[in-house]
Amino acid sequence: MISVGRGRGELEQDVMTALWAQPEPVTARAVLRAIGDPELAYTTVKTVLERLTRKQVVTRVSIDRAWRYSPAASRDDYVAELMLRALDGTGDRDGALVRFARAVSPADAEVLRAALDPDDAR
């Protein structure tokens, strides 16, 4: 049931954790060093970073002809986005998931939505 958070998920989490710990954009090699797993290949980290960039959760800039990566939003932002998707039963997302019961008032949902606005405009 819970395949999320295993294998690929764990590596993605490690990469994001490394990126969130850095104040500035960093190279794939710096991410590899930060994770500190000797079994992990550079190309694997590079592939994960490219995939996360395509999925728009990581942004990259070219500095001195090397790609440097940074998270597109903070961890808290992503948690808030998930909570909004989970709690707000209106609009286009409706039906994406099956919730137990609505435990948030529209006003709370509004606060969550406002906090996310730049992200949500996409």
Next chain:
Amino acid sequence: MIYAVHHAVALVLAAAAAWTLVRGRWPHRAPRLALLLWQATAVSVVTGAVGLLLSLGLAPYGRGIGPALGALVVEGTAPLTGAHLAAVTAGLLLAGAAAGTQAHSSWRLWQHRSRHRLLLRLVGRPDPHGRALVLDHPAAAAYYLPGPAGCVVVSTGALDALTDRELAAVLAHEHAHARGRHHLALAPFHALRRVLPVRPVARVAAGVELLVEMCADDRAARHHGTATLAAALHRFHELGGRPTPTGTLAAADHAVALRVARLRGAAPPIRRWIRWAITLAALAVATTPASLYVLPI
């Protein structure tokens, strides 16, 4: 013409089924049966409406819809008048619109779910017992995310608010959604609501959603007790239950109140012969218009 009459009768049957589902009291006593009948009704309305238009348009061929469409392709449109052609075109357009609407809606939901799944991979953590993914957020949430890597998610707010037994009941409720593939049962009604955002459609969709919740409630209550689940629902509801006049929350309030009352009141289950009658009615409602496409009369 006899085909058109049969399709019209099937549509009336479907309307009657929908009417008992919306108006009747029995659906809440047998939510799984009611859900089955809703699916049958949805299938019947679409195939019946398309079939009615096609059989009106293809009447001059004097055959079933399938063979008549074949004749239309092979022999050309010679026997048909302009009105006949218009009916055939409308039927084909309606069929295309129904399929297209469902496909578009499924595609949008798939997009939302894959974004959700990605973010869960990045910020979710497995709970110690491996029953769910945990989100670190003070608001209470518990839900099932459908899909190829479907999973049950709870927030730390929900973990804090519920006792261990209540949490087990809530998780069982969500796993019941997963096991019952409830998102598939809801899909056609969400698609319909998306293209036709009018009050009756919204009411029907909300009704089907409520039935799905009741199915999951029944399963969770069987293993963890009705009192535990009702307490969890009540607690969950109170966390967000600030009285507001907006329609959506009022509807949700009403739905939760109905579920709690149903768990606490425990109405007697429906008699066996009535269950069989409803099952047979559902089968008849679903298959009658479809059979008219192929069977010669």
